[in-house]
Amino acid sequence: MVNVGDTLGVEEEFHVVNLESGSLEMAARRVLRGVDAEPELHRSMVETASAVQTDLSALRADLVEKRRSLVQAAGRHGLAVVAAGTVPGCGSTPSRVYPHERYERMAQEYRQLVDEQQVAACQVQVGVHDRDLAVRITRRIREWLPTLLALSVSSPYFAGQDTGYASYRTIVTSRWPTVGPPPDLGSAAEYDKVVSTLVESGVISDANMVYFDARPSARYPTVEVRVADSCPDIDDVVLLASLSRALVTVAAAEDAAGRPLPETPQVLLRAATWRAARSGLGGHLVDPSTRSAVPAGVRIDALFEHARPALEARGEWDTAVDLLAALRCRGTSATRQRRAASHREAVLALAEETRQG
Secondary structure (H helix, E strand, C coil): CCCCCCCCEEEEEEEEECCCCCCCCCCCCHHCCCCCCCCCCCCEEEEEEECCCHHHHHHHHHHHHHHHHHHHHHHHHCCCCEECCCCCCCCCCCCCCCCCCCHHHHHHHCCCHHHCCCEEEEEEECCCHHHHHHHHHHHHHHHHHHHHHHHHHCCCCCCCCEECCCEHHHHHHHHCCCECCCCCCCHHHHHHHHHHHHCCCCCCCHHHHHCCEEEEEECCCCCEEEEEEECHHHHHHHHHHHHHHHHHHHHHHHHHCCCCCCCCCCHHHHHHHHHHHHCCCEEEEEEEECCEEHHHHHHHHHHHHHHHHHCCCCCCHHHHHHHHHHHHHHHCHHHCCCCCCCCCHHHHHHHHHHHCC
């Protein structure tokens, strides 16, 4: 019998960049030749997906190998790849969607939203074979998702400007009609009805265009946690994967114990997401359960205590604590990028972090 959280996977999105100029390069088709990766919405982006794993060490090794192959493929064309929510050229570099019928249809329907969707995310897939349970889990974990975002922030720049945000990727994606905290639903039937209504009304064209911060996957028996920026340091990816699985596991235990579903207002959940995108770990975060603002460190500590039973059960507590300590020591990617002397230097540093993976 497969239990909740026994399987785990990660999808990483990357920007293709020219290191001489620091700009985006519409070279995804060249980079993808002969490498285990997939196209993304724009020709300046690619995506990798780990194999289904069961433990963190195997997951990390898999992600390192995927990055190594992708970095080498880009290098053969004098290019590099960057795992970050944005690079400074995002939003200002003219781009075209990858030549795929679905992407071309989206470009025609959503126009400027697609033009500016030059952003990259990190998505964690946690095994949940019961779709009713998966829907309830997304509702149970949603108050913790902004804290995961705060740990991952890596997109301070957009259209050549410092936006003032730690995750401007979050702001860019927030304009789509099906984004944000998971809705107040309690079953797969309710979820499927919402999705079918959105498709039938023409708001979206397929179930994969539901971009909630956590959702039952449209393709796999998983809960997909999709709130995080793409992370240049692979240790941060491993931390996000461990915490995401722990949150899903704890939520499943709460469900089995008959704990009532949380009733946190959507407006507070959206506010918590905005606050995390604005300041990352550099200020306060919103605690939706107490409806108060708390220092980011306090909220992170609360997340760890909430997730601790699942982390300890899988022998991941010490690893997660060490990874968090390292992240706090070096600062988030958004903070590190702002230390660079120029936009090009920021891109060079991001490419090097991604390469070292």
